[in-house]
Amino acid sequence: MIRIRQLQKSYGANPVLRGIDLDVAAGEFLVVLGQSGAGKSTMLRCLNRLVSADSGELHVAGLDATRPGQTRALRRQVAMIFQHHHLVPRLSVLKNVLTGRLGHLPTWSSVLQLFGNDDIALAQLCLEHVGLANKASARADTLSGGQMQRVGIARALAQSPRVILADEPVASLDPQSARMVLQCLRDATRALGITVVCNLHQVDYAREFGDRIVGLTHGRLVYDSRNGALTDADLQRIYPKTDATGPAPHEDAPAPIYGRLLEVAP
Numbered sequence: 001m002i003r004i005r006q007l008q009k010s011y012g013a014n015p016v017l018r019g020i021d022l023d024v025a026a027g028e029f030l031v032v033l034g035q036s037g038a039g040k041s042t043m044l045r046c047l048n049r050l051v052s053a054d055s056g057e058l059h060v061a062g063l064d065a066t067r068p069g070q071t072r073a074l075r076r077q078v079a080m081i082f083q084h085h086h087l088v089p090r091l092s093v094l095k096n097v098l099t100g101r102l103g104h105l106p107t108w109s110s111v112l113q114l115f116g117n118d119d120i121a122l123a124q125l126c127l128e129h130v131g132l133a134n135k136a137s138a139r140a141d142t143l144s145g146g147q148m149q150r151v152g153i154a155r156a157l158a159q160s161p162r163v164i165l166a167d168e169p170v171a172s173l174d175p176q177s178a179r180m181v182l183q184c185l186r187d188a189t190r191a192l193g194i195t196v197v198c199n200l201h202q203v204d205y206a207r208e209f210g211d212r213i214v215g216l217t218h219g220r221l222v223y224d225s226r227n228g229a230l231t232d233a234d235l236q237r238i239y240p241k242t243d244a245t246g247p248a249p250h251e252d253a254p255a256p257i258y259g260r261l262l263e264v265a266p
């Protein structure tokens with residue numbers, strides 16, 4: 001479903017991705033671990049052309065993600081979930097989920113937001129997948145943080161994607177809500193056969209929810225395992241400057257650059 005070969009990306013003189021090779025199978029739930037600044041978000045954003053790779057091969061859902069001409073097709077096949085769900089607070093939960101259908105509407109009806117009955121039925125089904133069917137008519141800003149993130153997942157599902165990219169989707173949630181959100185993401189995508197690439201900072205969640213874990217260090221893949229046996233030595237490779245208990249607390253990390261994503265969030 002995803003094939004990456006020798007992916008390279010620099011920001012000015014800062015080489016962020018230094019030749020990534022990675023294949024992700026259809027339906028796989030892949031967790032990416034790595035220190036802050038390791039290049040996780042950049043790799044994810046290359047997969048749907050939010051960021052243009054400098055060089056390398058990048059095939060996602062049968063599309064060549066290095067070609068600018070493929071951007072629209074790619075954005076239809078690849079949904080994204082962000083740390084901050086970016087819901088429209090005053091809209092109902094259902095309408096927020098329906099925004100996931102915008103890329104499938106002809107331009108004139110997308111401007112007028114004329115959703116058909118099929119779109120509405122699909123949005124309701126997506127809300128069922130995340131256990132929030134009973135909240136369809138509630139205003140988004142009346143939900144808890146975990147519920148909002150589940151609406152974000154429903155919106156991504158409504159896009160009928162083949163791949164979901166999740167960039168630290170539970171970073172701002174308490175442990176109970178975080179587990180519920182990851183469970184919900186894994187169950188829904190498993191049921192629908194959707195491939196997930198999920199950046200996480202929490203090693204425990206990676207072990208619990210990942211079918212497979214890869215580790216990124218200074219722009220290189222240094223770990224790749226399907227068996228979940230993440231040892232202290234593995235963690236030292238993934239987090240070379242911290243102790244083997246895992247990453248430094250996220251509060252200490254430089255703030256990720258999410259502002260720009262607001263412009264392109266679904």
Ligand SMILES: Nc1ncnc2c1ncn2[C@@H]1O[C@H](COP(=O)(O)OP(=O)(O)OP(=O)(O)O)[C@@H](O)[C@H]1O
Pocket residue numbers: 011014016034035036037038039040041042043253254255256257
């Ligand atoms: N648009 C940009 N312009 C310049 N530098 C950038 C840009 N986006 C990211 N970087 C830099 O690229 C490096 C990798 O950033 P990236 O966000 O991909 O890391 P990350 O592993 O996702 O980190 P975090 O876990 O903190 O989100 C960092 O040094 C960051 O400062």
